Amino acid sequence: MKKSDDNLIDRTLEVWQPRNGQRLSDEDARAILENVTGFFTLLLEWQTNEQQKKGGGQDESYRAKSA
Secondary structure, eight states: OOOOHHHHHHHHHHGGGGGGGGGHHHHHHHHHHHHHHHHHHHHHHHHHHHHTTTOOOTTHHHHHOOO
């Protein structure tokens, strides 16, 4: 695993551990990251589909915010 991945796992544990009654493992943190990423990917997909239905293109402002 890359050092940047380790840092992301550590940060995820730091954020989510206080909100959970049980000790979270590195695998739990990886699953949390995967689920949160999937959730926001789905929201972006829905937004894109809605904009296309309305005849507009995708709002390019999200790219600047996510970059």
